[in-house]
Amino acid sequence: MSSIISAGKPIGNSCSAIGICAKCFVEVIEGMENLSKPNPIERKLLERERLSPSNRISCQAKVLGPVKITTSYW
Numbered sequence: 697m698s699s700i701i702s703a704g705k706p707i708g709n710s711c712s713a714i715g716i717c718a719k720c721f722v723e724v725i726e727g728m729e730n731l732s733k734p735n736p737i738e739r740k741l742l743e744r745e746r747l748s749p750s751n752r753i754s755c756q757a758k759v760l761g762p763v764k765i766t767t768s769y770w
């Protein structure tokens with residue numbers, strides 16, 4: 697099971713994907729059900745950054761099936 701960030705897309709990253717910076721957040725357009733539930737690290741970042749329910753932290757969310765994402769900087 698790989699994280700979104702490991703898919704090789706140009707995603708922000710300032711902490712080497714250890715779950716501190718939240719620069720890797722993405723907007724999920726389709727397939728939220730195909731991502732793992734947020735782990736405690738991701739839940740903390742989503743709350744700290746006041747992100748919407750459609751956002752996920754790509755270095756923490758595991759991909760279980762097809763997912764379509766975007767970011768504000770693509």
Ligand code: FES
Nearest residue numbers: 715717718720755
């Ligand atoms: S790359 Fe820093 S939290 Fe994901």
